[in-house]
Amino acid sequence: MTTPPPLALAKVGKVYGGRRVLADVNVTFQPGRIAAVLGPNGAGKTTLLGILSTLVTPSAGEVRWGAEPLGRGSPARARIGYVGHEPGVYGDLTAAENVALFAGLHGVPDGAARAPALLARVGLGDAQRDVPARTFSRGMLQRLALARALVHDPTLLLFDEPAAALDPAGAAWLTGELAAERSAGRTVVLVTHDLAAAAIADQVVILRRGRVVFDEVRPGGFGVEALRSTYEEKTRG
C-alpha cells in the first residue's frame, strides 16, 4: 500500500440550526498513527468524525487529504473505512454476503472470493460465515463491521465508540486490530470515551464545547494515567 498523505482540517466549523457544534478546528492526522479524539458528551466528537467520513458537510473551513479537498463529491472518499457503534451491515444477509455486497459497491474485484479470508482475519470462522448477521452477538457484529470497513483496503479508518458494547476480550481484540492497522500504515482516527482504549493512541485530540483544547503527538502512546489527568484538566469547568 502506498503511504497515504496526511489528513488536515483547517478552521473547520459546524452549526446545526443556529447551534455551534464545532468551531475553528485545526488538526492534522498522519498516516501510521492512531489518533484518539476525546471529549465530554456534546463536545462535537461524532460530528468531527462525520465530517471526516464526508457524511456531514462542514459549515466552515476545509478538510484536505494531501492535495485533495475531502468532501461528499471527492473521489478520495472511496478510500475511507468507517466502524461505528452500530455495525452498519444487513442483518438479513450472511457475513459473507455482507462483505461481498460492500466489496461490490466499492468496486473490489472478486469480493466474494476475498470474503472468507477477510472474515477469518477478524475472527469469524467457517461456522459464522453463512449465518444471517442478525443472529450474531454484539461482539461478532463488530468483527463483521470491521471486515466490512476493511473490504476495500481503505487508507483512512474511522472508529466511533467501536468498543462501546464489547466485553473485555472483545475490547482487547479491537485494540490489537487498531495497532495492526497502524502498523499497516493506515491513518486511524478513533472517537471514544474510553481512556483505556485511547491509551494506545500516538495522538490525542481533546474537544470541549466544539473546540480543540488539546492536540499532542506522543509516539508510543500516552498511558492511561497520564491521559486521565490531561483529560480531567482540559475538560474541567
Place this chain on the structure above:
Amino acid sequence: MVEGGAGARAPGFFAQVLRIAGKDLAIEWRSREVLATMTFLAIVVVLIFSFAFVVEGARPPAPVVAGILWIALVVSGTVGLARAFDREREGEAIRSLLLTPAPRAAIYLGKLAATAALMAITQTVLTGLAGVLFSTSFAAVAGRVALLLGLGIVGFAAAGCVFSAALLRARGRDALLATLLYPIIVPIVIAGARGTTQLIDPVTPDFDGARFWTQFLVAVDILFITAGVWAFEPIAASD
C-alpha cells in the same frame, strides 16, 4: 492523489443500481415478508370489493373493476414503501451504503427498482384474481393493461421511495408516508384507472383514449424519477 487499494475500480452506475436492487430482492426472496404482506392486503381489498360490487353474479362496470385494481395497487404499494428502507435503518446500514462510491442516484434507483419489482409481482396476482372475481377478461388487452400498470407502479415507487427515505428515522412514518404520498400520486391513479377502464370496457374499448393516458403516465414517470433523483441527494445526507 489518494491511492486506491484492493484493486478497487469505480463500478458502473447501472451495475450499482442492479447490485442494490438485487440485494433487496435477494433478502426479500429469502423472507418473503414484505411481498406476502403486500399480496395478502391486495387480495383482501379485492375480495372486499367483490362482495360489495358483484351482486348475483353480475359483472360490475369496467370503471369499478379498474378502480378496484388501482386502489389495491396503492394500498399494497404503500406497505411495500413503508418497509423499503427498513433494512437500511436497522444497524445503520444506510451509513455504510452512503459511504460507498455508489452515487446517491444509483441508491435511489436501486431501491425504486426493487420496490417496483415487488409491486409488479403483487399486481400480477391481483389482476388475475380480479379477472376471475369480476368476470373480466384481460387476455385481449393484457399487454396494454400491463404497460399501464407497470408505468403506474414505476411512478408510484418513484415518488414513494423519496418519501420513504425522508421518513427513515421519523416516528409514525407509516401514517406520514400515506399522508404525504397520496396527494402526490393522485394523477397516477386517475390516469391509470381511466386508461384501464377504456381498455377493459367490453362494449366500446377506447384504445386512443388509453394511449393518451399511457403517454401521460410516461410523462409523469419521467417527472417523478427526475425529481426523485434530484431530491434524494439532500434527503440522504445525514446533516
